[in-house]
Amino acid sequence: MREDDRKSVRALGLFRDMTQENFDALMTAAYLQRFPAHVELIREGDSADFLYVVVDGGVELFSTSDGKETTLAIVSPVSTFILAATVKDLPFLMSGRTLVQSQVLLIPSVDIRRIFGTDDKFARAIVTELAQCYRVVVKSMKNLKLRTAVERVANYILRLNIRAGRDGIVTLKIGKRNLASLLGMTPENLSRAFNVLQSHGVSVDGVHITISDLDKLAAFAKPNPFIDDMSS
Amino acid sequence: MREDDRKSVRALGLFRDMTQENFDALMTAAYLQRFPAHVELIREGDSADFLYVVVDGGVELFSTSDGKETTLAIVSPVSTFILAATVKDLPFLMSGRTLVQSQVLLIPSVDIRRIFGTDDKFARAIVTELAQCYRVVVKSMKNLKLRTAVERVANYILRLNIRAGRDGIVTLKIGKRNLASLLGMTPENLSRAFNVLQSHGVSVDGVHITISDLDKLAAFAKPNPFIDDMSS
DNA sequence: CATTCCTCTTGATATATATCAATTCTGCTT
DNA sequence: AAGCAGAATTGATATATATCAAGAGGAATG
Numbered sequence: 001m002r003e004d005d006r007k008s009v010r011a012l013g014l015f016r017d018m019t020q021e022n023f024d025a026l027m028t029a030a031y032l033q034r035f036p037a038h039v040e041l042i043r044e045g046d047s048a049d050f051l052y053v054v055v056d057g058g059v060e061l062f063s064t065s066d067g068k069e070t071t072l073a074i075v076s077p078v079s080t081f082i083l084a085a086t087v088k089d090l091p092f093l094m095s096g097r098t099l100v101q102s103q104v105l106l107i108p109s110v111d112i113r114r115i116f117g118t119d120d121k122f123a124r125a126i127v128t129e130l131a132q133c134y135r136v137v138v139k140s141m142k143n144l145k146l147r148t149a150v151e152r153v154a155n156y157i158l159r160l161n162i163r164a165g166r167d168g169i170v171t172l173k174i175g176k177r178n179l180a181s182l183l184g185m186t187p188e189n190l191s192r193a194f195n196v197l198q199s200h201g202v203s204v205d206g207v208h209i210t211i212s213d214l215d216k217l218a219a220f221a222k223p224n225p226f227i228d229d230m231s232s
Numbered sequence: 233m234r235e236d237d238r239k240s241v242r243a244l245g246l247f248r249d250m251t252q253e254n255f256d257a258l259m260t261a262a263y264l265q266r267f268p269a270h271v272e273l274i275r276e277g278d279s280a281d282f283l284y285v286v287v288d289g290g291v292e293l294f295s296t297s298d299g300k301e302t303t304l305a306i307v308s309p310v311s312t313f314i315l316a317a318t319v320k321d322l323p324f325l326m327s328g329r330t331l332v333q334s335q336v337l338l339i340p341s342v343d344i345r346r347i348f349g350t351d352d353k354f355a356r357a358i359v360t361e362l363a364q365c366y367r368v369v370v371k372s373m374k375n376l377k378l379r380t381a382v383e384r385v386a387n388y389i390l391r392l393n394i395r396a397g398r399d400g401i402v403t404l405k406i407g408k409r410n411l412a413s414l415l416g417m418t419p420e421n422l423s424r425a426f427n428v429l430q431s432h433g434v435s436v437d438g439v440h441i442t443i444s445d446l447d448k449l450a451a452f453a454k455p456n457p458f459i460d461d462m463s464s
Numbered sequence: 465c466a467t468t469c470c471t472c473t474t475g476a477t478a479t480a481t482a483t484c485a486a487t488t489c490t491g492c493t494t
Numbered sequence: 495a496a497g498c499a500g501a502a503t504t505g506a507t508a509t510a511t512a513t514c515a516a517g518a519g520g521a522a523t524g
Contacts, residue, residue: 044458063374065456070377072370084363084370090464093370116359123355127348130362131316137369138304138316138325142295144376145302145416149511176472184377186512191473206472206520224297226276232322381481408502418482423503438490438502 001032001105005055008078009105012053014129017121026115030107035098042096048085050106054078057102060178061094071181074099074174083129086112099174135232142227149185153193154221156183157202159228161211168211233264233337237287240310241337244285246361249353258347262339267330274328280317282338286310289334292410293326303413306331306406315361318344331406367464374459381417385425386453388415389434391460393443400443 006027009015015023032055035041041052044063052059059075072094075081085092086109098104116123143152156179160170172179180190194204200220201213211217225232238259241247247255264287267273273284276295284291291307304326307313317324318341330336348355375384388411392402404411412422426436432452433445443449457464 063378063458065374065378065459066454068378070374072373072377084366087359088363088367090367091458093367093374093458117356120352120355123352123359124349127319127355127358127362130359130366131320134316134362134366134369135320135322135325137366137373141304141369141373141376142297142302142325144373145304146295146297146300187472188474188513189511192511195473222298226295226323226325227297419502420483420504421481424481427503 001027005032005103005105009053009055012078012080013132014080014083014125015122017125018115018119019121022115022119022122026107026111029111030105032103032105034103035101037098037100037102040095040097041104042082042092042094044093044095045091047091048082048089048109050108051080051086051112052082052096053080053105053107055103055105057104058099058174059096059102059104060099061096062181063094069181070184071178074178074182076173080129083126083133087116087126087130089113099178139227144184146227149183149189150193150196151221152183152185153190154197154200154202154217155223155228157197157209157211158217158221158223159230160209161214163230168214170209170211172207172209233259237264237335237337241285241287244310244312245364246312246315246357247354249357250347250351251353254347254351254354258339258343261343262337264335264337266335267333269330269332269334272327272329273336274314274324274326276325276327277323279323280314280321280341282340283312283318283344284314284328285312285337285339287335287337289336290331290406291328291334291336292331293328294413295326301413302416303410306410306414308405312361315358315365319348319358319362321345331410371459376416378459381415381421382425382428383453384415384417385422386429386432386434386449387455387460389429389441389443390449390453390455391462392441393446395462400446402441402443404439404441 009027010023015026041059054075054077056077058077059081060071061073061075061081062069062071073081081096082092082094089109116126143155147155157170161168164170174182176190177187180187183190185193194202197204197217201211201216203210203212241259242255247258273291286307286309288309290309291313292303293305293307293313294301294303313328314324314326321341348358375387379387389402393400396402406414408422409419412419415422417425426434429449433443433448435442435444
């Protein structure tokens with residue numbers, strides 16, 4: 001494992017405050033692996049033997065039932081996923097596959113649970129992380145139940161814009177097919193949503209989105225801090 | 233606070249393992265209050281000054297945006313709610329109102345956070361509880377994204393049946409208006425969903441639901457353990 | 465450079481769900 | 495017991511979203 005990869009893992013909220021000794025123990029037990037694109041890393045229902053950390057690339061968390069499939073989250077570097085299954089030692093509720101070639105750190109769940117029992121700072125960090133995850137899903141739920149498909153797309157663009165520096169020029173970092181599934185709609189409908197948003201101050205050219213009239217877009221999207229704010 | 237109420241709070245996963253001393257400290261700092269039906273206990277965006285425990289009655293957690301409203305959960309006795317906001321000291325993401333006359337225990341968040349820092353067992357219990365909450369919302373999300381409205385109703389009936397003893401006779405414990413909102417549909421559509429389910433082995437008379445053909449219902453609903461199992 | 469595959473887009477249509485309006489039902493109050 | 499208010503149902507219709515089918519563009523491959 002490269003030194004700066006190790007540093008970026010250490011910098012995560014989850015690992016930042018634990019003792020150096022315990023962090024080293026975790027890293028020694030862990031495997032850093034490189035996977036090609038479109039490889040299934042975990043499958044819904046499997047037991048949670050590892051905590052996963054996306055070090056490089058990107059992972060899609062999705063779920064399947066009765067032939068249908070939906071994307072539940074996109075995990076970008078550097079973040080962990082399936083912490084809840086790991087700490088509860090219960091089967092995964094989601095499957096996960098690489099979107100592109102990715103580097104993933106696999107930390108054995110038994111080590112996570114052992115150190116959770118002995119390292120107060122780590123235990124506290126897990127609480128913070130889980131609470132954060134919970135709130136993110138709740139927001140996502142509200143987004144889905146309280147907004148139409150076009151509104152969800154509009155607010156997604158607004159959130160991208162904030163993360164990209166509020167200059168009105170944003171680039172889609174995931175494919176439109178994935179984005180559609182994440183937002184709970186079909187790819188065809190996403191295409192049409194972009195067309196609708198042309199009359200609300202947005203123009204889309206491939207992965208490049210330009211917000212020509214931010215006020216107009218915001219007036220349509222009606223962003224809500226308790227759905228869209230990433231920080232709280 | 234009555235002795236058996238105190239006992240049922242103590243029996244909750246969250247409080248079961250903490251020291252008696254710390255539990256007593258929490259209970260001393262807490263207020264047990266009785267509220268009439270349809271009283272708003274917490275409002276989205278307010279700061280989380282208390283952790284709430286529904287001791288008796290029932291509480292609806294809901295959210296509002298741009299004039300629309302949706303029910304996110306129904307909390308039955310004896311359970312806590314808004315733990316995540318409490319431990320992170322962040323604003324509520326949901327509002328909460330009593331459905332019927334209810335007894336609610338309010339535990340000051342500062343005491344929760346203080347004892348979380350000193351009581352290992354309590355900290356561990358919070359992790360378990362948050363992980364559980366997280367998994368429940370994820371399941372709810374999958375239910376919403378992977379199923380049609382009628383399928384959600386069918387699976388809701390199946391889950392009720394399991395909790396009620398699998399005898400094919402279940403009773404709705406919440407109003408149909410609330411149920412519709414919880415399942416992400418209109419009351420009119422819930423009515424029609426019940427009609428559709430008549431041809432799949434279900435008959436509905438007011439709050440009384442009879443499953444006349446469990447296999448037929450299950451064949452239609454296609455229940456999925458990673459969405460519908462309460463225990464995992 | 466052409467081919468192929470894949471994603472994206474567009475149009476036509478079907479289905480799911482919501483809305484509006486009108487009753488009916490039900491429990492509660494007086 | 496009559497009346498009332500909220501809840502639930504039903505029908506008619508509108509809107510949102512999905513599906514099916516076809517075509518257009520783009521990047522990888524030979």
